Amino acid sequence: MLLLFDIGNTNTHAGLANNRRVVKQTDIPTANWFNGAAAKLVRKFVGRARLDGVALCSVVPRATPFVREFIAQLGAPSTGSARKQIQQHAGTVPGVPMLELTPKTVCGVGIDYPKPDTIGPDRLANAVAARHHFGAPVVVLDFGTAVTFDVINRAGNYVGGIIAPGLAAMTDYLHEKTALLPRIKIHEIKTSIGKSTEEAMLVGAVHGYRGLVRELIGELKRELKTKHLPVVATGGYAKLIGSKLPEISAVEPNLTLEGLRLTWEATRSHGHL
Numbered sequence: 001m002l003l004l005f006d007i008g009n010t011n012t013h014a015g016l017a018n019n020r021r022v023v024k025q026t027d028i029p030t031a032n033w034f035n036g037a038a039a040k041l042v043r044k045f046v047g048r049a050r051l052d053g054v055a056l057c058s059v060v061p062r063a064t065p066f067v068r069e070f071i072a073q074l075g076a077p078s079t080g081s082a083r084k085q086i087q088q089h090a091g092t093v094p095g096v097p098m099l100e101l102t103p104k105t106v107c108g109v110g111i112d113y114p115k116p117d118t119i120g121p122d123r124l125a126n127a128v129a130a131r132h133h134f135g136a137p138v139v140v141l142d143f144g145t146a147v148t149f150d151v152i153n154r155a156g157n158y159v160g161g162i163i164a165p166g167l168a169a170m171t172d173y174l175h176e177k178t179a180l181l182p183r184i185k186i187h188e189i190k191t192s193i194g195k196s197t198e199e200a201m202l203v204g205a206v207h208g209y210r211g212l213v214r215e216l217i218g219e220l221k222r223e224l225k226t227k228h229l230p231v232v233a234t235g236g237y238a239k240l241i242g243s244k245l246p247e248i249s250a251v252e253p254n255l256t257l258e259g260l261r262l263t264w265e266a267t268r269s270h271g272h273l
Contacts, residue, residue: 001016001017001018001046001049001050001051001052002016002017002018002019002051002052002053002054002055002261002264003015003016003042003046003051003053003054003055003096004016004017004022004054004055004056004257004260004261005054005055005056005057005058005067005260006056006057006122006125006256006257006260007030007033007056007057007058007059007060007063007064007067008030008059008060008122008144009030009059009060009145010029010030010145011027011028011029011030012027012028012029012030012032012033012038012063012067013025013026013027013254013256013257014026014027014028014042014045015254015257015260015261016045016046016049017257017258017261019265021258021261022254022257022258022261024045025253025254025257026041026045028041028042028045030060030063033063033066033067033070034062034063034066038066038070039070039073042070051074051096052096052097053096053097053098053099053264054071054074054096054097054098054099055098055099055100055101055260055261055263055264056071056098056099056100056101056260057100057101057102057121057122057124057125057256057260058100058121059120059121059122064100068098071096071098074096099260099263099264099267100121101121101124101125101259101260101263102117102121102124103116103117103119103121103124105263105267106121106124106125106128106263107128107262107263107266107267108127108128108131108132108259108262108263108266109124109127109128109131109152109156109157109158110155110156110157110158111124111157111158112153112155112157112158112159113158113159113160119158120148122142122256123140123142123148123150123158123161124158124259125255125256125257125258125259125260125263126140126142126150126232126234126255126256126259127140127150127152127158127259128259128262128263129232129252129255129256129258129259129262130150130152130230130232130255130259131152131156132262133232133252133258134230134232134249134250135230136152136153136154136155136156137151137152137153137154137224137226137229137230138152138229138230138231138232139151139152139217139220139229139230139231139232140152140231140232140233140234140255141213141217141231141232141233141234141235141238141242141248142233142234142235142238142255142256143166143167143233143234143235143236143237143238143241144166144235144236145166145168145169146163146164146165146166146169147163147164147165147166147167147213147235148161148162148163148164149161149162149163149216149217149220151220151224153224154224154226162216162220164212164216166237167186167205167209167237167241168186168236168237170205170209171183171184171186171201171205174201180197181197181201182197182198182201184198184201184202184205186202186205186206186237186240187202187206187240188206188240188243189202189203189206189207191203192207206240206241209237209241210241210244210245213241213245213247213248214245214247217229217231217247218247230249230250231247231248231249232248232249232250232251232252232255233248233250233251233252234251234252234253234254234255234256238251238252238253239251239253
């Protein structure tokens, strides 16, 4: 089995995968890496599974060394050509072979971007999975703390994207910067005319956010000169926002983990998917 870590600002998304798909997933607060609690939670999550390797991506540089240290303490792997291949391409630490996805180690997409090192590795993992499963061109729409649009062009290259405030960030900001607007729990709302402060905020958040997404997808279609543009959504509010947006082709909660899995498999087979 392959252990996967997508280390985000709020949560570390952990997964277990075989050579075909992600079979198990859990979320662990990223802050728990700093107090030792994450290691215990991961060991419980892995259980008795035999690990052949670990693939990770991180947007929290402070947490990454703690994850590497944890990996170093995992049981020794079996030897063999697969292990040597991963070590050769990605480097390793004592314990199981480890692949850290970066612009230098990514497989499955090209990069046509002025400063590749500034691309979040989770965004590259998403791009790998989206291109593999949906072809190119394709757009990944990730609903996190920020909402990001990542664009893979017809040639299969990552070419850039769009960043907008996340849905929760917008509503939390209204609460924090005003005296009377409450903090709200975001959920579907059928009306377009709010009959309370909370309803009015929900209309602006949910319906308004769909409008933002729809307009930006339209701009991307015009920029890429295509009428058919698969859009793959992932992240916390992907299902909610995507439920009434026909422009979104699919909602894939484990897209980043799948991109890590595919990068591992590609590296193991000499860089070819």
